[in-house]
Each structure stands twice: as C-alpha cells, then as structure tokens.
Amino acid sequence: MTTIPFLNQHSSQPNSNGPFAHGTSKINGPSSLELGGAEDHNSKPGGYSITCILFTGLIAVIAVFVLIACLVNSVHRVNEGNVGVYFRSGALLDSLAGPGLHTALPFITTMMEVVVRPETTYLDPLTCTTSDGVTNIFRNVQVICSVDQSKLRYLITNYGNDMKKVLVYDRVAEAVQAFCANSSIDEVYNSKFLEIEGFVKEMVTEKIKVLADEAITVLNLFIPKPDIPPMIAQNYREVKIEWTKKLVAEEKKKIEKIKKETEIQTALLEAEKAKQVSEILTMQEIKRAEGLDKIADIDNERRRKIGQTDSDISTFTALSDAAVNKELLTDQFIKLQLTKALMNNTKMYFSGQDSAVGGLINTVLGGVFSGN
Structure with missing residues (x-):
C-alpha cells in the first residue's frame, strides 16, 4: 500500500515524465490540476484517486490469475505404472517422478508420462510379400512389452518419445517381412504358420539387445493368420474340404475296423467265458463225483464195519452155541x-x-x- 501514495503523488503532477500523467490524461480526461476544485470530488478521504484504485485492482486480478496459472501448470499427477519425465526448455532432465502428485517450474518445465509396466499394443496392418510373390496382410498383431525404468533416460535420449515404435513395433514389421520373404505362401499360411511368432520374437529381442541393451522386454507376441488373396483362399478352402472328406473316409475305415476288432474281441471273450464256465462246471462235476465217491467209500466202510461186526457177533454166537452144543452133545x-x-x-x-x-x-x- 506504500506505492499508492507514490503513484497518486506523481499522477497529480503535470510532468509528462510521470508514470501516469500522459496515459491518464488521454484516457480519463483532464488531470486533477485542470479540474481544479473537482479534485476533492474525485478523491477519497485518504487522498487516493479512483484511477489508482482501479489500476491497483486490475494488477491484483492479473496477479491472482497468473498465480492460479502457475499453480495449475506446476502441479501434475503421474499415474500408477507410469514414470514422469521432465523437459526444461526442451532439454531432458535427469530427474524422474513416480506415481503421485508432483510440482515443477511453471511454463518452462514440461512433464511427459511414459508407461513402463507391461502394455498391450495392437499394431497397424502389416503388409508383406512371400517368396512366390503373393501379398499378405497381417491384422490385429498384438505386442506386450515393458520398459526398464533405469534405462528410460537413455531410451528417450537416443530414440525419442516413440522409442517403443522405433525399437519394437517397427522391428516386428521388419521381422514379419523377413519371414515372408524367405517362405512361400503355403508355408506362411499353412505349414510354417506356427513358427512365425517364435521367429519374430527372437529377431525383435536380438535387435533390441543390439540397439538398446535390452532396455525393452517383449513379453508376448500374437500374430493371427494373414489375409491372403481371395482366389488362393478359395483354393485352400477346397483343399481343406477334400482333406476333410479324406479324414472322414479314414475315420470311417478306422471305425469299421474298430467295430470288427470289437466283435472279434467280444467273440473271443464269449468263447473264453464259455470255456471257463465249462471248466468250472467240469470241476464242479469232478468235485461232486469225488464227493460221491468219498460218500460211497465212507458208506461202504460203514457197511463193512457193520458186516464185520455182525459177522463177529454171528461167529461169536456160533462158537458160543457150538461150545454149548458140544457140552450138550x-x-x-x-x-x-x-x-x-x-x-x-x-x-x-x-x-x-x-x-x-x-x-x-x-x-x-x-x-x-x-x-x-
């Protein structure tokens, strides 16, 4: 507030070198000296002019807006899984910011977020030509890769903000083209299709190792079957239909063979079963006959013993009778x-x-x- 009387004092002088004498005389009309007695009516009791008060308010409003702009520009947030990289007047700074709220010098320092956690990216359609001159288009190629945070500054310094495109996505397109250039359409679309992912991933990993010292890691790569010319696709469909018919015929033969083998196995099992049943019945008959023989032997032995006993009794009786008769004779x-x-x-x-x-x-x- 000490500047206001100063400004007011200079504004009341007619000197053109004063800070407000020339400007206020043209904008606001005659000066306070020209108005004479009107100065008492345009001034407040403290001696401050309306011009000074308006100018001071304008300065304060501008200062508030500038302060708000500085705060808005300086305070920023870094999301989880990202790293904040700072540029001051276009130059890359050494400091990195992790997830959370951070501040920086307003207007001269800019911040860029870089994703360092694994990220899935769908590449633009990749066009390649096989060794026999057929053009293929690979669509929806997916790449999952992550960035080594400790080597992030090196990547940005050498390969810019689009380091993933330079080191990964463009190299994937290069590897796919290399594979197609050394393979026929049948190998790309059919016989060697499952080898494409391994070949591309190995080649991209080797390129990253040479160019960026393994600063980016390719975690997974998915390459769907390419779009081939309609006539060739129709031929493949017809071949596939014939191949399917052949498979169906072979499967029918296998099924018939299996049925016959099953019938033979069933007949053998039934014969084996009948044989085993016959053997069991024979063994049962033998056991029953042996049992009957044992029973007969036991009965005969019993009868023999009974007869022997009767004979002994009869003999004893006869001998007794003979002895008695001998005495009586x-x-x-x-x-x-x-x-x-x-x-x-x-x-x-x-x-x-x-x-x-x-x-x-x-x-x-x-x-x-x-x-x-």
Missing part, C-alpha cells in the same frame, strides 16, 4: 432128541432089524431100552 441127549422126533411120527416103515433104519433104531432104542 452126549449119547443120552442124542437118543432123547431122536426119540422125540420119532414120537412125532404116526407111522414108521422099516424092514426089519437088518435094514439101515431098523439097525439105527435098534441101536438107539436098544441102548435106551437096554439101559432101562
């Missing part, structure tokens, strides 16, 4: 039994004493009667 017992037998006969015929019967009777009875 005396002349008197015999004569008594004979007499009993003769007494049961009502008639007896014999021819005298000289006959066999008569002699026997005479002998037996004679002895009996003579005994009496």
Whole structure:
C-alpha cells in the first residue's frame, strides 16, 4: 500500500515524465490540476484517486490469475505404472517422478508420462510379400512389452518419445517381412504358420539387445493368420474340404475296423467265458463225483464195519452155541432128541432089524431100552 501514495503523488503532477500523467490524461480526461476544485470530488478521504484504485485492482486480478496459472501448470499427477519425465526448455532432465502428485517450474518445465509396466499394443496392418510373390496382410498383431525404468533416460535420449515404435513395433514389421520373404505362401499360411511368432520374437529381442541393451522386454507376441488373396483362399478352402472328406473316409475305415476288432474281441471273450464256465462246471462235476465217491467209500466202510461186526457177533454166537452144543452133545441127549422126533411120527416103515433104519433104531432104542 506504500506505492499508492507514490503513484497518486506523481499522477497529480503535470510532468509528462510521470508514470501516469500522459496515459491518464488521454484516457480519463483532464488531470486533477485542470479540474481544479473537482479534485476533492474525485478523491477519497485518504487522498487516493479512483484511477489508482482501479489500476491497483486490475494488477491484483492479473496477479491472482497468473498465480492460479502457475499453480495449475506446476502441479501434475503421474499415474500408477507410469514414470514422469521432465523437459526444461526442451532439454531432458535427469530427474524422474513416480506415481503421485508432483510440482515443477511453471511454463518452462514440461512433464511427459511414459508407461513402463507391461502394455498391450495392437499394431497397424502389416503388409508383406512371400517368396512366390503373393501379398499378405497381417491384422490385429498384438505386442506386450515393458520398459526398464533405469534405462528410460537413455531410451528417450537416443530414440525419442516413440522409442517403443522405433525399437519394437517397427522391428516386428521388419521381422514379419523377413519371414515372408524367405517362405512361400503355403508355408506362411499353412505349414510354417506356427513358427512365425517364435521367429519374430527372437529377431525383435536380438535387435533390441543390439540397439538398446535390452532396455525393452517383449513379453508376448500374437500374430493371427494373414489375409491372403481371395482366389488362393478359395483354393485352400477346397483343399481343406477334400482333406476333410479324406479324414472322414479314414475315420470311417478306422471305425469299421474298430467295430470288427470289437466283435472279434467280444467273440473271443464269449468263447473264453464259455470255456471257463465249462471248466468250472467240469470241476464242479469232478468235485461232486469225488464227493460221491468219498460218500460211497465212507458208506461202504460203514457197511463193512457193520458186516464185520455182525459177522463177529454171528461167529461169536456160533462158537458160543457150538461150545454149548458140544457140552450138550452126549449119547443120552442124542437118543432123547431122536426119540422125540420119532414120537412125532404116526407111522414108521422099516424092514426089519437088518435094514439101515431098523439097525439105527435098534441101536438107539436098544441102548435106551437096554439101559432101562
């Protein structure tokens, strides 16, 4: 506020060298000296003129806007996975900023974010020509790569802000063209298609190693099948249809062969099963016969033992009877039994004493009667 009286003091003098005398006289009309007594009406009680107050307010507004612009320009944010790189008057600075809020000198320092984490990029269509002169177009080629943060300044210094394009994307296009130039359309589209990714990745990695000391790492590469001329594509479709028919015929043959082999295997299994069943039944019959034989042997043995026992009993009885009969077999017992037998006969015929019967009777009875 000390400058205001100074400005006011100079503005009241008619000297053209004053800071506001010449300008205010033309813009705001006559000076305070020309107005004479009007100075009291255009001034505030403190002695400050309206011109000074307006000019001071304008300066303050401009200062506020400048301050806001400086703050807006100096404060910036770095997202996660990125690194902030600073340029001052176009020159690359050594300092790098990680994720978060940061400040820099306004208007003379600019910040650029560089993605250092793995990033997927879809390349523009790649056109290449095979060794037999057929043009192919590879679309939607995908590259996943990451940047070594410690070598970021080296990359920007040597290859600029588009270092990925220079070191990776352009080298992928170069490697695809190299593969196509050394291969036929059939190899590119069919027989060697699966080798393209490995070839391109190996070549790009080697180029990065030579050019940038492995500052960028290619993590993955995806190359879809190329677009080929319609006539060649139609021929491939027809070949594929015939190849499919051939596969179907071969599969049918394999299926028929498998069916026949299955039937043979089934018949063999059934025969083996019948054989095993027959063997089992035969073994069962043998076991049953052996069981019956054992039962018969046991029964015969039992019968033999019973017969032997009966025979022993009969023998013992006979021997016992014989011993008893031997004791009973005396002349008197015999004569008594004979007499009993003769007494049961009502008639007896014999021819005298000289006959066999008569002699026997005479002998037996004679002895009996003579005994009496």
